[in-house]
Amino acid sequence: MTTKIMNKFINEPAHITAELLEGYVMAYRDIVTLDGDNTVVRVQAKSQDKVAIITLGGAGHEPALSGFVGEGMLDCSVVGDVFAAPGAQRLYQALVKFKREAGILLVVLNHSGDVMSANMACQLAERAGINVKQIVTHEDISAGLDTPDSDRRGLAGCIPLYKIVGAAAEDGKSLEEILEIGERFNQQIATLAVAMGSCTHPQNGVTISQLAPGEMEIGMGQHGEGGGGRQMLISADDTAEKMVTQLMAKIQPKAGDKMLLYINGVGATTMMEMNIIFRKACQVLEATGASVVESRIGEMLTVQESAGFQILLAKLDADHVELLKERKANAPFWTTIGK
């Protein structure tokens, strides 16, 4: 650990989460608003007869997770402090607000704080007769391909999942149907992160998992927690090839498969670099005869000013393609015009 001068535009560190959420809902006031502390909801609520989609997670990853609250995606995100799961009690209150016959789907990223909060909130909710089911995302393959689901982290793969389950809910599908569609996607997606340069925790100035200049680490977690091995920086093409090859080992794309390929920037890495990475990753992937039908390059789930990115690779079924590309979505950080 080193504490460096914190080069951030903030005010009182303890107020970061409250202030950033306030600013966010001011900027996107047509779409989102706060409903109680740390709880972002849609301005135009989804009708009561449809399944509500809720997620939870720490702040400091903007635009995730609240950037995806809006028509066709999330109904509500419950936000913790920077890099910290929200308390179970707060999450429980959101479940109470969204209680409905059709039920609630809670999307949880597999991080122990989030999982513990979600579990406790669901215990409380069950006692109150609330119909809620969880999907836990765990697409990080850095722990090894054979590692059980419960031991793999959830990285940015939650974001296309929000789109898929959000669109399915908007279509009027039942909680069970949505769960099935979502879990199927969950099994067909893999993510791998690479980091280069660390970030500073904005509340205490601590530098997390410092990397020396010219060093990189494949398998990095979403809060700067280390993972796979450190190595000297290699070229963009070699990095992309190495990472996508590992992802392909997990997803096994075949000729004719329809694929999703996203590059999620975590902070300082430029879109220039991510475009260059995408180029090689896509070439390697499409050499199998599979084709990329859904792609994005951008900062979706960030880790402060860390340098690095995550590659997301998924095999899409026909319904996934439809839900991703043909259904309207209108969240501040995800708009799909739809057909």
Add this chain to the structure above:
Amino acid sequence: MTTKIMNKFINEPAHITAELLEGYVMAYRDIVTLDGDNTVVRVQAKSQDKVAIITLGGAGHEPALSGFVGEGMLDCSVVGDVFAAPGAQRLYQALVKFKREAGILLVVLNHSGDVMSANMACQLAERAGINVKQIVTHEDISAGLDTPDSDRRGLAGCIPLYKIVGAAAEDGKSLEEILEIGERFNQQIATLAVAMGSCTHPQNGVTISQLAPGEMEIGMGQHGEGGGGRQMLISADDTAEKMVTQLMAKIQPKAGDKMLLYINGVGATTMMEMNIIFRKACQVLEATGASVVESRIGEMLTVQESAGFQILLAKLDADHVELLKERKANAPFWTTIGK
């Protein structure tokens, strides 16, 4: 100048621009494609009877400028090397391709390289009987409020302008009408940048305009070129207030005015911080009785991994609001569902 270890995912530095454009059009192949080296165009061309909107500028600012090529925005962007205007001859070739009765609007950011290329290309185009008009953007107020237009730089203000003129062109308006709408917007927008921490030129590893930790500079240019004075870092609220006050001195918002307020991140500064900045900027602005009707927070025009952001403030006329918010746009980095 210092040369540091370049912490970037790139291959051969000389190939950066070509490779990033290749990756970009692969990722967004439904919307954009390359038409000759360094020239990004729409996959589904706009009909010939409508005015074409073209822009030009250096690479290294991703997603700008090519991220805004698509239905309802740009028809074409001609890209130079990193931080370098494209050559006039290349731009001229794009003008030849888009030659049409309805005419071409060329949006030029006021930087001497871009202006020189645009002028020479337009001289060549006139000789070839091509109907092309220029709009030069110059909304940076860092040189002082009374500085003549020709001495002020064009920063990220070009991006809402692309939306406005793009939508007007899609509406079938004439070149003269579009020019009038765009120039009117151009006079009503102001931008101010702040930098904290420098960036590295990805082709030669040179660190541009180095700032010490804990230092910031208001009035920074778009390539790390310095501007206003350096000072010690102040709080987010103080920074936002100071900057928006300067912008308001230029734009003079009054009660009842409809305003545009964008925060454009230039690289490493997190969306967390930008949300916090937006909050205060919006509060200060709306205290005048003007109201923000159009806002965005995000990385639109970046400067590699520099830390800092630009605040864009504009007074919108009724037609601007309509063109910005109610007309469909479908570019990779700007989607508006429309009404």
Add this chain to the structure above:
Amino acid sequence: MEKLTIDDFKKMISLALEHVSARSDEFSALDAVIGDGDHGTAIVQALKAVREATDRGVEFKTMLEDVGFNVMMQTSGSTSTLLGGFFLGMSDAVAGTELTSTEVLTMFRGALEGVRKQTKASKGDKTMMDALIPAVEAMEACGSTDIKKIMRVGADAALQGSLDTIQMKANFGRARNYAEKSIGFADSGAASWACMFGSFATALESGNSCD
């Protein structure tokens, strides 16, 4: 010391907040090695919420429930749920305005059960459980009826347990991903919970108010 009053309990919490706050940076630093560097901030915030709810308490069961919910309402992160479970578990186990030594043991056993509802981590996984489990076990095993004595035995065991985590490989929480590399540093949660147990004991021993 044969009875534990509400006031005694308030002193325990106050001193825990004081001591943990003083060592906050150390806990964040430990968390930065194999986690995300925020445990110091998190545990201090959580103990503030605990103290706030304790302050308004008049009866053990309701006070402890209020504490549990307040922690989970006002704070964030793993610590929020773990500490929430700890106090809700206590609340499930006891009632009244004074506790006998047996009831104190029941209360801490309940606290452990409350945390166990939240996590499957057990001894050796390099988590706060490595402080909590030995503490509760030692308290039950010590055979004394002096609450002061019981608390000190628990505190010593928690401290030893926290030191034992230095040699452990992490199996739970964010630290899990570090695997072998997690060896060599104490777990931040084990360290802070040991500090909390130490403060509980000291608060009873010192007798004077600690605020």
Add this chain to the structure above:
Amino acid sequence: MEKLTIDDFKKMISLALEHVSARSDEFSALDAVIGDGDHGTAIVQALKAVREATDRGVEFKTMLEDVGFNVMMQTSGSTSTLLGGFFLGMSDAVAGTELTSTEVLTMFRGALEGVRKQTKASKGDKTMMDALIPAVEAMEACGSTDIKKIMRVGADAALQGSLDTIQMKANFGRARNYAEKSIGFADSGAASWACMFGSFATALESGNSCD
């Protein structure tokens, strides 16, 4: 030296590329002080495009036009248009396969006019014009008919002009925004254009091929 042949011109360009390449980092460094740090890269790229087109030239007018367009096609930045204008201006002014000393002067006057179509910058604005304008003026003023001599006079004036920019405040290009702070360093473009003029003179003096 009374005639300038196409081959002589090719040697001038070759040597300019060689010398400018050798000092590329220095020009980028100067540009980093008050610009965006890429002038070294830009001018080398541009001169490569110049040389490529010169290599296939057989007649001055068509070769120089080809050079101008090739620079603007293949390269980027201010330098692309300025150097494009320079060679297009030359092309407008001369023709044939050999130039007399008068024609050489006409060619450089044309070059200056070609650049002037691209920029309003004049002497004292801290740009490449501070090398180019004095160079052309000195060549015209020197009165010699020895092309070697004329070129050396131009080169010396360009060098002096480039040194003069150190004390200037920038009024054009990216550097303008630095205002007073731009004083103390030479303009990158003035420095590189002076280097180019110096190479032109040396290429004629040395007589032997420079590749």
